Amino acid sequence: MDKRRLCIALAAAAMLSGCSFAPVYHAPPARVPTTFKESGPWQLARPADRVPRDAWWSVYRDPVLDHLETQVAAANPDVAAAMARHDEAMAFLSQTRSGLFPTIGAEASVERQRQSDNRPLRGAGQPSAYGVNTVDVGIAYDLDLWGKIRNEVAAGRAAMQASEADLESVRLSLQANLASAYFNLRGLDAQQQLLDDTIDTYQRALTLTLSRHAGGIASDLDVSRAQTQLDIARASADDIAARRALYEHAIASLTGAPASDFTLAAATDSAYLPSIPTGVPAALLQRRPDIAAAERRVAQANAQIGVAKAAFFPDISLGLDGGYQSDTLSPWLMAPNEIWSVGPSLVFTLFDGGRRAAMTDEARAKLAENGAEYKATVLLAFQQVEDNLAQLHHLGDEAARQNEALIAAQRTLTLSMSRYRDGVVSYLDVVTAQTTELDTQIAALNLNTRRLLASVRLIEALGGGWSSEGAQSPPGVQANQARIQALKAHVGSETG
Structure with a gap:
């Protein structure tokens, strides 16, 4: 059933891609x-x-x-x-x-951050200072x-x-x-x-x-x-x-x-x-x-x-994002540190005067x-x-x-x-x-x-x-x- 829905969705997208006003x-x-x-x-x-x-x-x-x-x-x-x-x-x-064409971007950052001691909902065991090391590659495509x-x-x-x-x-x-x-x-x-x-x-x-x-x-x-x-x-x-x-x-x-x-x-x-x-x-x-x-x-x-x-x-686009994130530099690029996201996004203006x-x-x-x-x-x-x-x-x-x-x-x-x-x-x-x-x-x-x-x-x-x-x-x-x-x-x- 899921395959049928996927095929229907892809066919609909292909038909709409030829639409022009x-x-x-x-x-x-x-x-x-x-x-x-x-x-x-x-x-x-x-x-x-x-x-x-x-x-x-x-x-x-x-x-x-x-x-x-x-x-x-x-x-x-x-x-x-x-x-x-x-x-x-x-x-x-x-x-x-x-x-x-799709837009492909890459990002890498090595940061050291400190959170407030009084941050709301802060866990008791969370450190005040920690590292955030990220490498990420993203692809975005406007379906037009x-x-x-x-x-x-x-x-x-x-x-x-x-x-x-x-x-x-x-x-x-x-x-x-x-x-x-x-x-x-x-x-x-x-x-x-x-x-x-x-x-x-x-x-x-x-x-x-x-x-x-x-x-x-x-x-x-x-x-x-x-x-x-x-x-x-x-x-x-x-x-x-x-x-x-x-x-x-x-x-x-x-x-x-x-x-x-x-x-x-x-x-x-x-x-x-x-x-x-x-x-x-x-x-x-x-x-x-x-x-x-x-x-x-x-x-x-x-x-x-x-x-x-x-x-x-609405402006509909597809996004795919993946990479690695860790609080330490080594090991960094390992499976437990993997992050990713995939899915469509929709932007629609409801009122513009x-x-x-x-x-x-x-x-x-x-x-x-x-x-x-x-x-x-x-x-x-x-x-x-x-x-x-x-x-x-x-x-x-x-x-x-x-x-x-x-x-x-x-x-x-x-x-x-x-x-x-x-x-x-x-x-x-x-x-x-x-x-x-x-x-x-x-x-x-x-x-x-x-x-x-x-x-x-x-x-x-x-x-x-x-x-x-x-x-x-x-x-x-x-x-x-x-x-x-x-x-x-x-x-x-x-x-x-």
Whole structure:
């Protein structure tokens, strides 16, 4: 009969060990369009322009940018901080996992004690002073019948996975910021080259006007206008230099270098503008690290509900303790001195003033909050993709019109200078044509920079370097332990 009861008890314990009060987890539903509205027929599909998941910046075919981007992960302190937060989450997960295993402890003590002569119920033959020498080994194991520890482990695992995605998100954001600063700087380099050429042209025009003035052909007003044009161009060149310095300093900080020690040589090569395939909208839910992090935090909050609910039930643990105790050191470890205890213990809170109920309500509210934040992140992701697709689309159309305007402005300037040399028009016509032509050229350069920036933002909105390769984790997350370990090794080699 005793064996039957024991079997029933063990079976019941095994069944209860699978119990969990966490709700069945489902990723929050989000409306996902079938296609991107702004990726209409204007976008060309070129297989050679496929955006790589790693080193996505290589699509711009700029060796200097490639070199700078590799320094972001290795030297940027924000990446190091995100990596440390990931390590914290992994350590916390290891802490919670330890609760799934028995705790084994050992104790040894050699004491000399004295009891009061007037201790209540003291026997007449008991000595006042005596020795207590103990060696003891104990094992304790929480049965986790209600799933508290298992849900804590699930929450810790989800938090660790969220920290992985956060690390990827920080890297992607910094890489995109670097690419944007770099293209802004190169755009200013092109403008600086344009202004240097313009200053030379204006200087020659001023020389021509002064010659004509000396010959009595041109007026003082023409000379003043030519001088004004030249001075304005020089002032614009100084402004370009000041703005460029700010982007150069930003690039230095992003790559982990002091701004005072960093210099980036000017270059005017036109950057390659790639065609960026967007893929299907549903892929954003897997490609974007911020969406993955938000989804994992929903899973974490869901598991915390199970932890909070388990507090309403008794905490049952098994204990086994054994050793030796004697009033003398020798003989000590002998059978007559043996002590042991074995059996379950139960701890149950009868009244806490509503604390457990409040913690459960808090966990449910946290789940609702994280679910809403997940949906907001998904909506923002689709908005960012559509925004930058629209930018690329309409800026492309604008660039075509701007090129036509630039051709017309250059022709107008050529005609104005020719007519001025022939004495048909005043220098005011030349100044007007020069101003229009310079403004149109600067607008064209700015437009090219804006298109590059929009392409960077589109790649970032699509998930950038977020890898979909590796082992499949719970919904919405891809395991990236190998990549993170490789990143740590790379950072260690750089800092060493």
